[in-house]
Amino acid sequence: MTPLKIDLVSDIACPWCAIGYARLEQALTLAPELAVTLEWHAFELNPDKNAPQEAILPALSRKYGKSEEEMRQAQANMMQIASGLGINFSQLQQRKTCNTFDAHRLVKWADTQQKATAMKLALFDAYFGEAANVADRSVLAECAKNAGLDQRQAEQILASNDFADIVSADIAKYQQAGISSVPAFIINNKYLISGAQEPQQLAASLRQIASESIK
Template sequence: MKKIRIDIVSDIACPWCAIGYARLAKAMERLAPAYEFSVQWKAFELNPDHTGQGEPILPALARKYGRSEQEMHDNQQRMQAIATALGLNFAKIQERLTCNTFDAHRLVKWAGEWGRQTAMKQALFEVYFGKAMDVSDHTVLLSCVQALGLDPAKAKQVLDSDQYADLVREEEATYRQAGVTSVPAFIINSQYLIAGAQEPDALVQALQEIGAEFA
């Protein structure tokens, strides 16, 4: 059995990251008989300087990309359709607000200590895109912890401290210095980069080609 490690550079606030992982999961499932995969989530913030109250997502995106709000609405609607087909809850993708994701990234690191890193990431995607909840709010973060059956008291201690802060910052700096400017980015066996939320067929082909290098 071939072993493949996948480091996923992503942000909780990135809808394509949720879509990209869902597509990757399908590809890994198809390859599972011959491959053993390990997945690690790496931190990246699309809006690291965000402070204060959140802004409605459509005007924020329109300003960022120099497009109209209608264009942004249509783009988000297309993503919603793609996500729904993959079984993801993007019901309130248009209603969400911008927010800071730094503490959410710290919580993902903490969840990894309990073997629940991917589950935490998916829970955060669910509350942000499916329920338009503020993933910078510690109450929201702790609700995700509880939903996964992890210890909210221990998670609160992490959130109230600076635990994992240096690790998150180091990862963000490492990948920016490596030239990662958009997410998701899948780094395979620390050597190969697959950029963007590729379709499952493309991921299967890429992973098979990479796997052949390690045969």
């Protein structure tokens, strides 16, 4: 099997990041000869921890300069895509904006127990499937439990500053590298694949990179 290292830069608040990961999983089933090591990296769409929460549709309308109806249609399109991938986006349009720094801290902690992906998926499900506030520490601790982690330990980490420096360094590193949108797939520390590409296209790109890496 051909080894590939994928550094996946994403945010819990990014629907396309959840779609991108699901498509990556499908791509890897199309390219079983690839042995992928995946590492999650932090990105913040809403970096202001003190910003008040806002209903997602007017927030997106203001951010992108489009009407709320246009944003509703765009979100509905994502919901349809997610449904085809088996992802729960049922509350996508009911969620509110939120800061995800603490959520990223839990992902870093989960990584020390080989459960980073499970933690990330639990967070996606809470935010997009339940419109839960993933800035709320009780919600985050429950997500940790759902990911198979110790809830009490998660609460202790959230009450401390554990992993904050690691998350801050992660965010700064990829900002300095020029990553301004997510998901961003960095392959073997050399190749960048931006956005949630279709599984067939992603599989072809990964195979091409793998073939160049072993030349």
